[in-house]
Amino acid sequence: MGVSEAAERLRHDLAKAIRFSAPEVLETDTEALRARLHADVATTRRGPSGTHSAAEVFDAWWREESRHFGGALARRVDEIARTVEEIRGLAARLPSLARPELERLDDLTRRVASECRALASEARRESRR
Amino acid sequence: MSPRLDGERARVLVIDDQPRTAELLARLAPELRILAVRSGGESRSHARSWREAAPLLEGRRAPDVVVLDLRFDLPDEELLPDERPLGDSAAARRLRRERRDRQGLFILERLRRRRPEVAVLLTTAYEEIPFEQEALELKADAFTYAAAEEESGSGHLLVARLRRILEERTAPQRTGRFFWGSSPAMRELRRKVSALAPTPMPLLVTGPTGTGKNLLVRDVIHPLSGRTGAFVPFDCATVPEGLLQAALFGALRGSFTGAVADRPGVFETAADGTLFLDEIENLAPDAQKMLLTALNDGTIRRLGSAAETPHSARVVAASNAALGRRAAEGGFRSDLLMRLNPSLALELPPLSERREDLPELARLTAAAFFDNPRHRRAIASLVRAAGGQEPEGAFALAVSERDARDADAAVVFVVPGKAWSAMARHPWPGNLRQFEMILTDALAAAVYAGPGASPDPGGAGRHRTFVALDPRLLFDLLAGARAPGASSASASGDRLALERPRASSVAGFRRELERSTLRSLFREAGGDFERMAELMTGSRREARAVRLRFNKLGLSARDEK
Numbered sequence: 001m002g003v004s005e006a007a008e009r010l011r012h013d014l015a016k017a018i019r020f021s022a023p024e025v026l027e028t029d030t031e032a033l034r035a036r037l038h039a040d041v042a043t044t045r046r047g048p049s050g051t052h053s054a055a056e057v058f059d060a061w062w063r064e065e066s067r068h069f070g071g072a073l074a075r076r077v078d079e080i081a082r083t084v085e086e087i088r089g090l091a092a093r094l095p096s097l098a099r100p101e102l103e104r105l106d107d108l109t110r111r112v113a114s115e116c117r118a119l120a121s122e123a124r125r126e127s128r129r
Numbered sequence: 130m131s132p133r134l135d136g137e138r139a140r141v142l143v144i145d146d147q148p149r150t151a152e153l154l155a156r157l158a159p160e161l162r163i164l165a166v167r168s169g170g171e172s173r174s175h176a177r178s179w180r181e182a183a184p185l186l187e188g189r190r191a192p193d194v195v196v197l198d199l200r201f202d203l204p205d206e207e208l209l210p211d212e213r214p215l216g217d218s219a220a221a222r223r224l225r226r227e228r229r230d231r232q233g234l235f236i237l238e239r240l241r242r243r244r245p246e247v248a249v250l251l252t253t254a255y256e257e258i259p260f261e262q263e264a265l266e267l268k269a270d271a272f273t274y275a276a277a278e279e280e281s282g283s284g285h286l287l288v289a290r291l292r293r294i295l296e297e298r299t300a301p302q303r304t305g306r307f308f309w310g311s312s313p314a315m316r317e318l319r320r321k322v323s324a325l326a327p328t329p330m331p332l333l334v335t336g337p338t339g340t341g342k343n344l345l346v347r348d349v350i351h352p353l354s355g356r357t358g359a360f361v362p363f364d365c366a367t368v369p370e371g372l373l374q375a376a377l378f379g380a381l382r383g384s385f386t387g388a389v390a391d392r393p394g395v396f397e398t399a400a401d402g403t404l405f406l407d408e409i410e411n412l413a414p415d416a417q418k419m420l421l422t423a424l425n426d427g428t429i430r431r432l433g434s435a436a437e438t439p440h441s442a443r444v445v446a447a448s449n450a451a452l453g454r455r456a457a458e459g460g461f462r463s464d465l466l467m468r469l470n471p472s473l474a475l476e477l478p479p480l481s482e483r484r485e486d487l488p489e490l491a492r493l494t495a496a497a498f499f500d501n502p503r504h505r506r507a508i509a510s511l512v513r514a515a516g517g518q519e520p521e522g523a524f525a526l527a528v529s530e531r532d533a534r535d536a537d538a539a540v541v542f543v544v545p546g547k548a549w550s551a552m553a554r555h556p557w558p559g560n561l562r563q564f565e566m567i568l569t570d571a572l573a574a575a576v577y578a579g580p581g582a583s584p585d586p587g588g589a590g591r592h593r594t595f596v597a598l599d600p601r602l603l604f605d606l607l608a609g610a611r612a613p614g615a616s617s618a619s620a621s622g623d624r625l626a627l628e629r630p631r632a633s634s635v636a637g638f639r640r641e642l643e644r645s646t647l648r649s650l651f652r653e654a655g656g657d658f659e660r661m662a663e664l665m666t667g668s669r670r671e672a673r674a675v676r677l678r679f680n681k682l683g684l685s686a687r688d689e690k
Contacts, residue, residue, distance in 0.1 A: 005230065012200045020149055024285065039149075047146050047202060048177070 003073060006065035007116075007123035010080075013061060015116035017044045018054050018109045026106060030099050037105055041091045054112070055088035073126060076119045083112045138162040139295045142192035143175040144182045144236060146201040150252065150287065151175040154196070157288045161295075164192055178207040179236045186244050189531070194248045194294055195240060196287070199233035209235035246311050246485040248294050252287055302489055305348025307341055308561060310486030314478045321475060326353035331424055333409075333469040334447040336477030339560030342447040343407060345477065350445060351403040358402025358442070363395045366411040373416040375432045378423070384433025396429045399442035409446040409469075410455060414462070420444075421465045444469075451659060451669055476670055480557040480564060487553055487564070488528050494565045495526035495542060498572045507576045508540055512594045515583065526572075533595065540594045542572060548600040555607050567606045571598045644682045651679070656686060 018040050027033040044054040052060070062081065069077050090097060090105045097105065142164045143151040151163050151174035164185055166176045176182035178201065185192065201208070205215045208228045215221040228235070233251060240249065297316055302309055309315050325332060326349065334342045334350075343362065351360040368376050375385065379394035395404055406412070412420065423429050424444060428437040446469050453471065455461035480487075498504055508524060525538035528549045533541050544552070557564055575598050583595045647661075654660035658676045659669040679686070 005226075009200070009230070017147075017149065021153060045202075046148055048204075049202075 002127050003068045003123040004120075004127040006061075006068045007073075007120040009065065010058075010061050011116045011120045013045065014054060014057050015113040015120075017057070019113050022106070022109070026103070030102065033099075033102050033106065034094065034097070037091075037102060037109070038094055040109060041087060041105065042094060053088075053091060054109075055084050055091065058084045069123075073119065073122055076115065076122060080112060080115045080119065083108055083115060087112065139193045139298075140164055140190070141194050141196060141291070142182060142185050143196045144177075144179075144233075145175050145196070145198040145252075146177050146203055147198070148173065148175050150196060150198070154288065154291070157285065158291065161291075177201075178203055179209050179239055180207055180212070182236070183239075183243075186240060186247070191244050191247050193298055194250060194291060196250045196252060196291065197233050197236060197240075198252055200230050201232035202229060203232065208232060209239065245313070248298055248311075248313075248316065250287070250291055250294060303493060305344065305352075307344040307348045308486075308490055308493060310483060310489055312478075312483035312486045314483055315486065318475060318477070321473075322349055322353070325473060325475070326350045327355055329443055330473075331444045331446070331469050333452070333466075333471055333474040334445060334477065335452070335474050336447075336449060337479050337558075337560055338449050339562035340477035340479060341561055342449075342477055343405070345475065346403065346405045346445045346447065351405075354403060354443060356402050356443060358400050359398065360403050360405065361395050361399035361442070362405045362407060364407045365416075366408040370413045370416070373413060374419060377416065378419065378429040379431040381431050381433035384431075388433070391431075394429070394431070396423060396440045396442050401441050402443070404442040404444050406444060406446040408448065410448045410450040410452060410461060417462045417465050421462060421468060424465075424468045454657070454659060478670065479668065480560045482668060482670075484553060490561065490564060491528055491544070491552075491568055492526050494568045495524075495572060498569055499524040504573075504576060508596075511576060511596065512540060515594065518592045536593075538593070540596060542575060542596045542598060544571075544598050544603070545600040548598065548603040551604060551607055567603070570606060571603050574599060574602055640682065643678075644684060647675075647679050647682060647684060651684070651686070 021036050021039050023036075027036065041054045043051050044057050045052045058080070062077075066074075066077055087105065087108050090101060090108070093101075094105075139161050141154065141161045143154065145151065154161060155163055155174060163174045165172050165174060166181050166185065168177070168181045176185065182195075205225060205228075206212055208225070209232060210228075215225050237249060237251070240247065297319060298311065300309070300319070302311070309319055322345070332350070334345060336342055347360050347362070363377070365373075374380075375388070375392070375394065377394045377396060379397055380388050380392055382388055382391050406420075423440060426437075427439055429440045430437045452461055452466050456463040456466045499508070505524075509519065513519065522539040523537075524540045524542070525536040526542045526544070527533035527536050528544045529546065530543075533543045552564075552567075559566075575596050583597075650661045650664055654664060658679070659672040661679075662672040662675045663669045665671070665675065
């Protein structure tokens with residue numbers, strides 16, 4: 001099992017899903033923004049095994065795959081983990097979040113998607129060496 | 130947006146282990162009909178596996194587009210290729226991961242076998258798809274690189290791609306007389322033509338004889354180019370070498386015997402238009418050089434003149450030969466070939482590689498036959514002679530009994546099942562031209578010399594007349610339409626001598642077997658990947674895929690030579 005495949009899997013399961021419904025321009029309607037974040041962050045993956053939030057998707061990946069990463073890639077994974085922790089905290093209070101906090105959560109989803117992409121690119125380069 | 134030609138909503142099948150793609154499509158593209166999947170007593174808007182999707186790909190009405198995910202988180206029993214438990218060993222876990230990661234490709238392979246004509250949009254999170262080449266070989270129509278763009282959601286990108294594919298699907302099957310069909314190769318060609326036709330760059334159109342190169346340039350590329358001048362065809366094979374320069378670039382009075390007046394060449398006739406140089410491989414070396422100068426400098430010189438004048442013709446050349454090989458062998462100028470942008474060449478596939486287009490081609494060929502007023506009158510006489518009512522309404526061609534039953538037409542011409550099966554299997558060395566000729570001949574025989582028609586009073590005031598095409602005539606026409614020697618393919622010539630490889634696993638054995646086959650083919654083809662592709666598939670078009678596979682298996686052209 002290579003780091004590249006593991007990173008691509010995170011990208012598929014988390015980065016693809018966490019901004020899946022995001023429009024090009026941030027919703028001006030706060031409740032629409034909340035509903036979209038609920039769909040993308042709180043019910044990120046749904047399947048026969050149930051519904052999983054973005055944080056749970058990351059946790060499952062981390063348990064299975066994080067051991068493959070070392071050095072700079074491990075630091076990148078840690079960054080993603082920190083971002084996911086902040087997402088977890090905000091998502092738990094999603095129904096009562098005020099507009100600035102919702103925007104912060106939206107920003108974090110963008111960041112985690114971007115970090116996952118960077119991890120996949122770096123892992124790919126690493127595995128080619 | 131994206132209605133079907135018959136006015137119904139476009140039918141989309143989503144194959145994804147997750148429901149979100151289907152939900153998003155329902156929300157963002159309500160004009161689409163997302164097909165319902167029934168499984169275990171419940172109804173869902175997405176098929177979670179091949180097992181759930183397969184029933185929706187049977188029957189007459191296939192989906193217009195399949196949206197297919199790449200990675201599927203499914204239990205072993207639902208994972209292709211063999212849907213069986215894998216166990217819990219380290220090897221089994223590795224295999225399970227691999228199957229989940231590539232499940233979309235396994236599904237695509239099955240889908241292509243069952244429904245080659247259906248458009249497939251492969252969705253994936255991968256920016257650099259690890260399986261892109263394999264997906265292309267399985268003729269995926271498009272990819273969405275989900276989350277590839279920082280700001281916009283992948284769902285919106287998906288909807289945009291899907292709408293574009295549907296627009297292509299609902300585009301007319303014919304442009305002028307050029308037949309598109311809906312095979313993946315032709316859909317790809319349509320995209321390429323749309324992008325390249327409006328540009329001023331010289332183009333090269335390739336493909337075997339009878340595939341419609343001339344029609345593509347005349348009826349599609351020239352009108353799309355937006356150029357105001359004429360379309361001027363020039364057959365490089367039929368003009369004597371001594372007259373080529375004058376024919377191409379013009380001549381001054383007295384420049385050669387018989388030149389009694391100044392006359393323009395085709396470059397001037399095609400000013401601001403399109404000059405179509407057919408069978409360019411037949412151009413003599415001197416003419417190739419002059420053509421290269423005209424393309425490089427944008428100027429021409431009439432025979433007998435010292436003055437060079439600018440030209441404004443856009444050149445589109447066509448060839449049914451492998452110009453790359455000709456150039457390598459010295460039979461065609463490589464600098465001229467380069468000037469024709471060979472990497473952007475528009476390749477028309479042989480009809481045998483797009484058999485899924487045959488039913489539509491048959492219907493359109495018949496429609497052209499029925500459009501002829503003389504044929505319409507003859508058909509009316511035929512119906513009256515058989516005691517049927519004066520036909521009012523359309524005529525139709527049916528290629529199966531079911532087609533005939535469902536045909537909404539006053540007169541239905543029916544290709545008998547066995548004859549159609551033979552047509553569907555025929556190699557069609559003369560391609561579309563030959564297919565159209567044979568079917569038109571069979572229709573004419575049925576109308577003017579056939580045994581007659583069978584009126585069917587039907588029910589509810591529905592009077593129809595059936596006319597069967599003569600199967601024996603069709604078989605005879607097909608027998609005469611085989612390529613010389615095609616039926617006597619040499620057994621020895623088609624066989625490879627392979628060593629039986631040894632490996633420690635079945636997968637390893639398969640890999641070694643493939644390596645051995647490719648090495649053998651590489652030697653047989655003298656290191657020419659185009660030739661290898663031809664030996665493997667009957668066409669040179671897959672040369673790039675062959676080369677990629679060759680390299681992927683760890684083979685090196687340098688080592689093998």
